[in-house]
Structures are given as C-alpha cells and as structure tokens.
Amino acid sequence: MSERPAGGASVPGEPDDVGGSDADASARRSVRRDHGLGPVLWPALMGALALWVAVRLGAFDLWSTVTLGDGRTASLVQTFGNVDHPFHVARAETLRRALADGQPLRWVGHHQGGYPVEFYPPGVAWLEVGVWALALGALPIAAAHKLVVIGLFLLPGLAYVGLAWRDRLGLGVAATAFAAHVAVPGGQYGGGYHELVGWGLVTNVAGSIAALFVLLWLTDYLARGARAAAAGAALAAAFALVTNPRSGVALAVIGIGAVLAMATAAGDDRVPIGTLVRRVALVGALAGLLAAPELVSLLRFQHLYDFLRYESYADLGAYLHESRVATTLPVLVLGAAGVVLGLTLRGRPLTRAAAVTLVLYVAATVVLSGGGEGGGPLRQLETVRLMPFQRLLVIYLAAVAFAAGARTVLSGMPGRWPWRDLAQAAAVAGILVALVFRPPAGTPEEERGLFPVLGSATGSRAALDAALAAADRAAAPGTALYVVGSTPPYWHEQLWAPLVTRRPLRYDNWLWHWHFRQKAPGFDEREGHNYTQQTVPETFEADFLADQGIGAVVVTGRAAKRAAAASAALQPLTSGPFDAYAVRAPTPLVTLGGGSISGTEVDAGRIEATGTGTGGEVRVRANWFPRWEATVNGEPVAVARTDDGFMAVQAPPGQVEVVLTYTVDRVDWLARAMTVAGLLLTLALLVPLRRRWVPRGRRAG
Structure with missing residues (x-):
C-alpha cells in the first residue's frame, strides 16, 4: 500500500485525492494517517497502557501466601476468583487431564451428572491449555486462566490497530478506542472489564472479540482479495463458533454488513456483487468446515438442550439503557457520529463495513429481543448476551468520530503535527484519568474503570x-x-x-x-x-x-x-x-436391582461396574445422552433414559459386568473429516499463488 512521499505530495488513496464535496474532503483530512510523532507516539502509548493494565490485573503476580486457620501459611495461585471464573478454570483443567490421558474431551462427567462438550464448547479452555503447554507445565492451569483472561481483555487493541491501519486513519484512532475499551467497565453483560474480568463470562466476550477480527479480515478480503485475510477470517469465525455458538448471530450480520458496505460504496470503492458473494461464501464455508464437530452436534441434538434464560430485555428502553451502560452516554453519542462518518467517507472500506454492521446488528438485536420466550434456538439466544460485540463496534466508531473532531479542532494550532498528536494524546489520557484514576464522586465501584476484583488465594x-x-x-x-x-x-x-x-x-x-x-x-x-x-x-x-x-x-x-x-x-x-x-450408608453411582455392585470405576466417557444379582435394572447415576452405548457381559444392550435424566440398562441374573462408553459415531467421524478438510483448504489459502511466466516480448505486446 502506498505511503505519502517525504516531500508531502499527495498520492492516490490518501484523503486529499478522493473525490467528493469540500465538506467530505475536510472530514477525510480530519482522520488522515499519522504524521510527525504519530507513528512513534501512538504505539508507545498503547504499549505502555497494555503493560500497565497487565501489571494492575496481576499478570506478574500469580502466587500469594495465605494464613490458614491453624496459623500455618500456604502458597496459592492468585487468579480471578469469583462468579464464573472457577467454572472455567475447572473446564480447562478437565481438558488438560483428558489430553494428558491421550483422548480428546468429549464428555464432561464431573459437573452435575455430566454434559456433552458441544453444549458448552471449550474454545477458551484450549487457549488456557495452550498457555500451560507453552510454560512447559510450570504454571498451574489457574494461572494460565488468569493470563488468558488478561490477554483477551487487551486483544481488542490489536483489532483496532488493524482496522485503523488498513483504512489509513492513523493509530490515534486505535489508541483512543483501546483507551476507551480499557477505561469503560461495560456492565455485567456489556462485554468489557466488568463482564470478562469481574464476572468471568469468558466465552461470551471471547466470541465477540473473535468476531471483531472476522470483521477486520473479512472486509479486507472482500475489498482487496487478500487470501491470507480470508484464512484469518475463517479461523477467527470458527474459533468464535467453538467458543460460543451465539457468536453466529454476529458472524451472520458481519457477512451481510460487509457485503452491503462494499456493494453500495461509491466509485472505485465498490466491489462487484458477484465477487463479494463468492468471497463471503468461501469464508463462510471454511468456517463451517472448521467448526463442523460443534455445529453438526448442535444441529443433531438441539432438541435435547433445555436452556434457562437468566436475563432478557423487558422493552426497548431496557435495551437502550444497557447500551448506555456498556459504553457510557458520551461514547454512545460519538459512536452514532462515527456511523455517519463511516457511511460517508470514501476510501475507508473497513470503517464503512463497521458502520453498516453496527446498524444491522442493532436492528437484529431489537428484532430478536422481541421474539419472546419461544422455544428452539431463539429461546437459547438470550439477546442480552449479544451486547459485547455491539460495544466493540460502538467504541471503534466513537474513536473515529473523536479523532475526526480532535483533528478539526486542533487544525488551527500553530506548528505541525507533533503538537496536535500530543494534544490528542492528552485528551485520551484524560479519558483514563476521568474513568480509572479520578472517577466522579459517588460513582459505584463496579462502574469505575479497572475496579478491584476478588482473587482466589484466600x-x-x-x-x-x-x-x-x-x-x-x-x-x-x-x-x-x-x-x-x-x-x-x-x-x-x-x-x-x-x-x-x-x-x-x-x-x-x-x-x-x-x-x-x-x-x-x-x-x-x-x-x-x-x-x-x-x-x-x-x-x-x-x-x-x-x-x-x-x-x-x-x-x-x-x-x-x-x-x-x-x-x-x-x-x-x-x-x-x-x-x-x-x-454413613452410601449408595454407589451404579446399582443393580435385586443384587449388589462389588466394584465401580467412573471416568470421563466410560463407566464400568461389576456385581451379582437376580436380574433386572442396572441404574447409572450419570446423565443420559444418545452417544452412550452399553454392554452387559460383553453383549450390547439398550440404554434407557430415566425420569430424572439418568441411565438404566437391563441385566440377566448372576454375575454381571456392565460397561458404558461414550462413543464416536459415523456422523461424528464425518464432522471430524470436515474439520480436517477445512483446515487443509484454509492452509492452502496461505500458500502464495505462482504467477504464470509470460515471455518478455509477449508481455510488451
């Protein structure tokens, strides 16, 4: 991509050269690429802010000494310790143990009778196990969880850098968005610090962050045809789906929004609709193949999943209130201004796609929230959980509007760009001071930026x-x-x-x-x-x-x-x-009617019991699921579902050996094969295409 020459002359693609009215040209110049101190100042500011946040959240404080009731001391892992954090640490440890035992995690047997892993997919748990592996097992999984959560909290900064850089808006936009993301806690379901760090709703936020990267890479692919961007979009979309299938709503809206943004752009920014459809279909197909085990299982067994809705929007006013809590009113207003800028600026395909996507996403949330308490996937959606992705888009577009306004206001300053960059940086620092260091008097602690959270070392x-x-x-x-x-x-x-x-x-x-x-x-x-x-x-x-x-x-x-x-x-x-x-008189998890069980072994995906009886029902106190298969004395038998959701099989009189196995059927193997095919096709996109050699003379002709 072309850069501005040292002499300051404009080049194609820079704001000065894009057609339009004088007002449009003025707006475009207000969000131009960095000059002067910008290329140094903004990365330094973002890096310092990220380091400070990591230190404040305890990335380098993973152990703590506590005093026990008898006066002794013990060293414990200091990770985030409240609400959903224990649940996710336990899931990551369960995955690690399964892999250490040489098998993929398919059935989580320890949690309230057990559940198939697809019903609460372990996308983030894989990241935590990956951090544990990179540390060569030196870190407990609870410490890896803390590092992953901190990394997820900082990750939107990279997406904002990509969006601003690709659209040549200047890294001041990315730094402003990152500072707002860090400083605004976002509320319990808003997708920011409060939801991710305070409450530990890790999968919901991680899926939304992955969707933001899908927007970045998919739009880049649609606009430029970059194969690596297509691969990145497919991988990010698949990760979003295997982390939180609810992310499919955001992914669908991103696909539609990016296509509409490119198809309706003016002049040279427009991409033929046929090209757009082919490209978005390719990314969608690859993402579907990569996430096939998750998606196929949900389609097969959705009728077995009864979802309890904890939260919902009572009306449009409740949705608007939560939108304000997620971002604050000033950021929300700036975000609306950013939508207008994104729709009017030319030569900014990613910002335009973000604006169109936000409009469609808000509309989709409102429509889906009016769906009531119906059954099926709609009931399982719980639309309050869609807010995190909306928050990420609003913050980015608010930063675009803030940068445009700041450049317009500062354009009258004497001197060149360094002073303007410093003034804008001071304004960004003011955001942090106002929301993190010196919030207004009376602000509840949970509405303060980076408020303290409960640790686990107690x-x-x-x-x-x-x-x-x-x-x-x-x-x-x-x-x-x-x-x-x-x-x-x-x-x-x-x-x-x-x-x-x-x-x-x-x-x-x-x-x-x-x-x-x-x-x-x-x-x-x-x-x-x-x-x-x-x-x-x-x-x-x-x-x-x-x-x-x-x-x-x-x-x-x-x-x-x-x-x-x-x-x-x-x-x-x-x-x-x-x-x-x-x-005092315990009953084992497996009992034999008319007899007794002499031995029981319960493991993830396998239950074995031996005993002697007069024949009848063998009751297994683990949750039934269609993949469970049973043998009695080596012979296959049917597995029944009891009224309380457990399992039962029939056994003959005498000595019996009962084995229940959580199996992999042909459809599961097909889904795995689809994932392998998707991975190979995605990797193929990363292989540069060889140009066909043409003789010099024919080229000249």
Missing part, C-alpha cells in the same frame, strides 16, 4: 481444598461428592472442586445445566440452577444422597452447616470454614 479457598481432600479420602469408591455453599463474598466457590478431586460432583448451585429432569426436594430447574436455603437441608437426607450416589459432603454457610450436622445420614470428618462429612 484462607477459605485453602479450607475448601482441605475439606474436599478429606471428603475424597473418606467417600466410598464409586460415589460422588456433594459440595454446598460459598463463603461470602464469593459466588460459585464450590466450582473449584474439580481441581481437587476427579470424582463426579453435585452442587447446590451449579451455574449451568442442560436438561430439566433433575429431581430434588422442592426444586424446579426452570426457576434457576440452585437449591434454595429452604430446600438445602432436605438434600442432606438419606433418600436424596442415595438418589444421587453421594458418598461425602462438603458444606459451608451457617444454616447449611447446622442442617448437615443435624442429619443422621452424615458422619462428621472435619470442621472449619468448610465442614466435611461422610455418608
């Missing part, structure tokens, strides 16, 4: 690990552990349990589940994924413990502790912030 976490270890030792073989409660102010603290034990686990509050057949006293899963304070005491009774195959209990919370201590079914093991109990 005495209560050490007590939880000790209680889990005691319960794991005392529980009968072939039984599960039941973990109840979190110590204030933590939420979902019990979900750290898979890091301590490999047993199946049951919880009183399990964050997420996929079917509505679970049975418990006074429990209705359609009302939420947790037992209430009134119903928890009943879960310590013998009937519930037997129904769930529980061999030991770990509990915290004053009322829950009193109820556990009063239960005749439980025998005390240890006491402290978390109390541990063994079940």
Whole structure:
C-alpha cells in the first residue's frame, strides 16, 4: 500500500485525492494517517497502557501466601476468583487431564451428572491449555486462566490497530478506542472489564472479540482479495463458533454488513456483487468446515438442550439503557457520529463495513429481543448476551468520530503535527484519568474503570481444598461428592472442586445445566440452577444422597452447616470454614436391582461396574445422552433414559459386568473429516499463488 512521499505530495488513496464535496474532503483530512510523532507516539502509548493494565490485573503476580486457620501459611495461585471464573478454570483443567490421558474431551462427567462438550464448547479452555503447554507445565492451569483472561481483555487493541491501519486513519484512532475499551467497565453483560474480568463470562466476550477480527479480515478480503485475510477470517469465525455458538448471530450480520458496505460504496470503492458473494461464501464455508464437530452436534441434538434464560430485555428502553451502560452516554453519542462518518467517507472500506454492521446488528438485536420466550434456538439466544460485540463496534466508531473532531479542532494550532498528536494524546489520557484514576464522586465501584476484583488465594479457598481432600479420602469408591455453599463474598466457590478431586460432583448451585429432569426436594430447574436455603437441608437426607450416589459432603454457610450436622445420614470428618462429612450408608453411582455392585470405576466417557444379582435394572447415576452405548457381559444392550435424566440398562441374573462408553459415531467421524478438510483448504489459502511466466516480448505486446 502506498505511503505519502517525504516531500508531502499527495498520492492516490490518501484523503486529499478522493473525490467528493469540500465538506467530505475536510472530514477525510480530519482522520488522515499519522504524521510527525504519530507513528512513534501512538504505539508507545498503547504499549505502555497494555503493560500497565497487565501489571494492575496481576499478570506478574500469580502466587500469594495465605494464613490458614491453624496459623500455618500456604502458597496459592492468585487468579480471578469469583462468579464464573472457577467454572472455567475447572473446564480447562478437565481438558488438560483428558489430553494428558491421550483422548480428546468429549464428555464432561464431573459437573452435575455430566454434559456433552458441544453444549458448552471449550474454545477458551484450549487457549488456557495452550498457555500451560507453552510454560512447559510450570504454571498451574489457574494461572494460565488468569493470563488468558488478561490477554483477551487487551486483544481488542490489536483489532483496532488493524482496522485503523488498513483504512489509513492513523493509530490515534486505535489508541483512543483501546483507551476507551480499557477505561469503560461495560456492565455485567456489556462485554468489557466488568463482564470478562469481574464476572468471568469468558466465552461470551471471547466470541465477540473473535468476531471483531472476522470483521477486520473479512472486509479486507472482500475489498482487496487478500487470501491470507480470508484464512484469518475463517479461523477467527470458527474459533468464535467453538467458543460460543451465539457468536453466529454476529458472524451472520458481519457477512451481510460487509457485503452491503462494499456493494453500495461509491466509485472505485465498490466491489462487484458477484465477487463479494463468492468471497463471503468461501469464508463462510471454511468456517463451517472448521467448526463442523460443534455445529453438526448442535444441529443433531438441539432438541435435547433445555436452556434457562437468566436475563432478557423487558422493552426497548431496557435495551437502550444497557447500551448506555456498556459504553457510557458520551461514547454512545460519538459512536452514532462515527456511523455517519463511516457511511460517508470514501476510501475507508473497513470503517464503512463497521458502520453498516453496527446498524444491522442493532436492528437484529431489537428484532430478536422481541421474539419472546419461544422455544428452539431463539429461546437459547438470550439477546442480552449479544451486547459485547455491539460495544466493540460502538467504541471503534466513537474513536473515529473523536479523532475526526480532535483533528478539526486542533487544525488551527500553530506548528505541525507533533503538537496536535500530543494534544490528542492528552485528551485520551484524560479519558483514563476521568474513568480509572479520578472517577466522579459517588460513582459505584463496579462502574469505575479497572475496579478491584476478588482473587482466589484466600484462607477459605485453602479450607475448601482441605475439606474436599478429606471428603475424597473418606467417600466410598464409586460415589460422588456433594459440595454446598460459598463463603461470602464469593459466588460459585464450590466450582473449584474439580481441581481437587476427579470424582463426579453435585452442587447446590451449579451455574449451568442442560436438561430439566433433575429431581430434588422442592426444586424446579426452570426457576434457576440452585437449591434454595429452604430446600438445602432436605438434600442432606438419606433418600436424596442415595438418589444421587453421594458418598461425602462438603458444606459451608451457617444454616447449611447446622442442617448437615443435624442429619443422621452424615458422619462428621472435619470442621472449619468448610465442614466435611461422610455418608454413613452410601449408595454407589451404579446399582443393580435385586443384587449388589462389588466394584465401580467412573471416568470421563466410560463407566464400568461389576456385581451379582437376580436380574433386572442396572441404574447409572450419570446423565443420559444418545452417544452412550452399553454392554452387559460383553453383549450390547439398550440404554434407557430415566425420569430424572439418568441411565438404566437391563441385566440377566448372576454375575454381571456392565460397561458404558461414550462413543464416536459415523456422523461424528464425518464432522471430524470436515474439520480436517477445512483446515487443509484454509492452509492452502496461505500458500502464495505462482504467477504464470509470460515471455518478455509477449508481455510488451
């Protein structure tokens, strides 16, 4: 791509040379490429800001010493510790263990009876395992999780650099957008610091960030035909889908928006519609092939996934309110101005595509939010989770408008560009000071930039690990552990349990589940994924413990502790912030009607049990799914789904050996083959095309 000559003369493609009105030319000149200090100042500012954020979030502070209840000290990993973070750390550790055992992770067996991995795909978990591997196993997976979350939080800065650089807007636009992204926390579901770091809703934000890179590379491919950009777009789109399938909404809108932006552009910016359709179809097909195991499984088994909607927009006013919370009102207003600029500026294909995409995405969100509580994919969408991608687009377009306004205002300053760059940098620094260092008085902590978040290295976490270890030792073989409660102010603290034990686990509050057949006293899963304070005491009774195959209990919370201590079914093991109990007469996870089980082994994707009986039903307390296949004494038998969502098979009288295996069927193998084909085709795009040699004389002719 051409650069401006040293002498300052304009060249094709620079703002001065693009046709249009004088007003258009003035607007284009206000967002021109960097001069003077710009090429040095803005990268230095972004790099310093990224380093400062990494330090502030603890990227170099991965361990902490805590004092235990008995006065001893222990060194614990210091990672983000609240809400969804424990769940995602446990998923990454589960993936790491599966790979260490020589098998891909397909069934997560420890979480509330188990679930197929496609129902909560492990895209980000792969990144965490990758960081662990790069560190040669020297970092615990919890530390890798912290580094990945910090990296994801900083990653939009690179996308903003790509968007601004490709459109020759100057890195001041990217730096401004990055500073706004860092400084504005964004709200619980807004996709910024609050959602990603504070609440740990990692997959939703990661999918949106990947979609932003799809916008960058897909538009670049549509505009210039760069094969490497097509490969990047396909890989980013596939990652978005295998991280959060909800990202498919953003990807579809990006494809439509980019095509419309290029097809309706003026003059030389316009690309023939046939070319656009072919190119976007290629990227879409490659992304579909790469993500085939996820997409095919969701299509096959969507009727088995019952989704509990936690949040929704009550009306248009609620959506507008959340849009303001996600970005702040000034950024939202600037974003609207950026849409106008993006639609009117010529020679800025990526900014134009971002503007068109934002308009379509807002319209899609409003329409889908009006779909009510219907069934199928719409019910599972939960449109409040679409906000993160909208936030990323609004911030970028707001930065475009801010840079245009700043250049216009500063154009009257004496001297050349260095002073203007410094003045604009000072304005960006002012944003950080106002939102991070010196927020207005009375601003709630969760609305302040980079507010402190709860860490995992605490005495209560050490007590939880000790209680889990005691319960794991005392529980009968072939039984599960039941973990109840979190110590204030933590939420979902019990979900750290898979890091301590490999047993199946049951919880009183399990964050997420996929079917509505679970049975418990006074429990209705359609009302939420947790037992209430009134119903928890009943879960310590013998009937519930037997129904769930529980061999030991770990509990915290004053009322829950009193109820556990009063239960005749439980025998005390240890006491402290978390109390541990063994079940006095445990029922294993696999039982044989009219007989007894002598041995049980439960692993991810495989359950084995041996016993003797008079014949009848073998009950397996793990969630049923069509991929489970069973043999009894080596002979295939049917696997039935029980009323509570577990499994049952029939066994003959006498000695029996029951084996259940989570299998790979022909459709699964076909999906895997599609992924291999997609990967090969994507890699082929990265191979430069060989130019056909033409004799010099024929070239001249």
